[in-house]
Amino acid sequence: NAGVTQTPKFRILKIGQSMTLQCTQDMNHNYMYWYRQDPGMGLKLIYYSVGAGITDKGEVPNGYNVSRSTTEDFPLRLELAAPSQTSVYFCASSYFGQGKTQPQHFGDGTRLSIL
């Protein structure tokens, strides 16, 4: 199993450009998450999803959009890139069932620079 796969691994954008960070998981997890990690900081939650068609905002959602059309995929879209969005982005997934949440599995991250 590949686990959680993120693409691309590295990208440079110009201010005002748009892009989509891709995330797919093959573990049949119902919950998926997007985090960002700024230098010297822990991860902060951007958006999460509890299943196909259901998404909700996390701590830092401004400037981002998400969709969840399938169980496997959870893309993150930046519409108008700003320097403040320079960060490392992590996608994660987990399984929730029988009242318990299993630990989150993380992708390898996407390093995004906005210049």
Added chain:
Amino acid sequence: AQTVTQSQPEMSVQEAETVTLSCTYDTSESDYYLFWYKQPPSRQMILVIRQEAYKQQNATENRFSVNFQKAAKSFSLKISDSQLGDAAMYFCAYHSGGGADGLTFGKGTHLIIQP
């Protein structure tokens, strides 16, 4: 909102010695999970150990163990027989029991292993 505090930005230990990383958290919930994640220079997020709040017994995974003090809201990680491969950033994280939202992370502790 929950908060996680790691008061040690950096720790250094001699190879084969024991080191303890500190973490405190603030919550009004009774059902939650606590985690330690390791992030080596490759930036992968690797689960080290997990503790369920309702379990009084401290979790152990090989050389890694925790000291979970629920009343004090303290969750420290002890690494025994430190190895060069343990060098990394270590993040303490909190998750609401049964909650759909994501992890709340501390700022991390940079662990240096001296040969």
